[in-house]
Amino acid sequence: MKEIRIHARAGQGAITTALLLGTAAFIGGKYALAFPHFGAERMGAPMNAFVRLSDQVIRLRSQVYEPDYLIVLDPSLMRGFDVFEGFRPGGVAIINHHEKVQCPKPIQNIKVFTVPGNDIATEVLGRPIGNTTILGAFAAATNEFGLESLQQAILERFSGEVAKKNAEAARRGYEYIKKGV
């Protein structure tokens, strides 16, 4: 079983990100449990969402304290807040990079991928919402599911142009890790 913790601020789409991640894994033939942890219900407050992926039915219902994978949707959360708490050795972190926030120095036994998700999203979607780009990068960095599964999950969740553009944003995130572009 792999455990994922998503760090974001309320309103940034962490729940949708968790849902898309779980759906992509489900399409790829896995079991997935995705759930939010609601804190103080106000826009901008730090919040988490969690996902578990497994080949078997998932029974564990607690929050994720020792993630195998981390997704940081808002890098400003790394100011004075240890997003790496409990991170497992050998883990993979995908950070939606922003040049104004310093990314952490490489940590032993942890792979950190920084992806300019919001910049890519601004190019593709016209809005700085990097979630689907980051999920594309996650697929490439972890191989937990293929890009096609993720794009199918996106097409199921959204419709019309928004769906197409987000599928493209996911591809861009995927390519960013695979080819460094």
Added chain:
Amino acid sequence: MRQYLEGSQAVAQIVRLCKAQVISAYPITPQTHIVEALAQMVADGELNAEFINVESEHSAASVVQGASATGVRTYTATTSQGLLYMIEVLYSIAGLRLPVVLTCANRAVSSPINIWNDHQDSVTARDAGWLQFYAENNQEACDLHLMAYRLAEDHNIMLPVMVCMDGYILTHAYEVVDLPEQSQVDKFLPDFKPVHCLNPDEPISMGVLMGPESYTETRYAIHQTMMDALNVIPGIADDFERVFGRKVNCLIEKYRLEDATQVFVAMGSMVGTIKEVIDGLREDGQKVGLLKVIAHRPFPKKIVYEALKNAREIAVLEKAISLGQEGPLLSDVKSVFCGHGNQPKISGFVLGLGGRDITKKSILDVHSALAGSQVDVKFIDLKI
């Protein structure tokens, strides 16, 4: 068909498949997603039902009570303060023998205000005369709703059913759920045929005054029906398996109990986490097992006794407390041993209140404490 969806959406789909005809509810988190989805289905023409907006849970319960009395299938959902606000109507619905189905998206009760999960709300409504089932996961929540309608409308039962699913932990969790086909549901759940109903052409009175000469008999009848339900449920569960091709447990579930000397007893979503811990303890050679209680009312006393009689140490874990006494499930579990010799050591643990996360460590803490002296109430993860 296997789908990946939110627990609330899954339950709404099941209520649609059960063809509820009158739905009334008042929004309250974490229940809201269910009735929002149903309201949308009615608006989109996917569900031929009347969705009645009301100004409170008291009215929502009153609407489904009245609707059910006219002989249509009804549904409502609520939680926490909303359930408590419904409570006098809940008693009335049971007294009128109306087969209303209600989802309780379990949540803590004020004060202090807390929107997160525990079982204090539904446990407080325990004695209202409703059958009460607790789901471990969203598949079970769906299956229990199907069972709920079938049982409630069975002419040998004719009592309301409350399906309890943990707020957020289940209602807001996305997981894989196998949703049945309409044809399967139609086969399992025939149209509702009321025993009596309000009809202007053949007027009757319901809910009339009954004095000391007859009130006792109405309570006797409900209690007897509850006891009968324990015998009716397994047969209907067999029907369920025939139609849907998978088993449904409706009373209890045993997990690695065969040779267990130490047994956890619990209800709801924490059961999944306990199963994980048991597998770990078993690998270390510890003889631990679990009894999952699904039916809190009627309480399957004999089956619980049979399942637990060989245990030496029993830990009852619950997300509710009868303040000034102990956890209500602990009292129930203790009661099954009354009159039997060689009672095991039965301890009570209260945890997961107001959304406090139940971790594997919480369960291991219970396991450690179990070896010590008997306790009626031990709070786990307490910060003092």
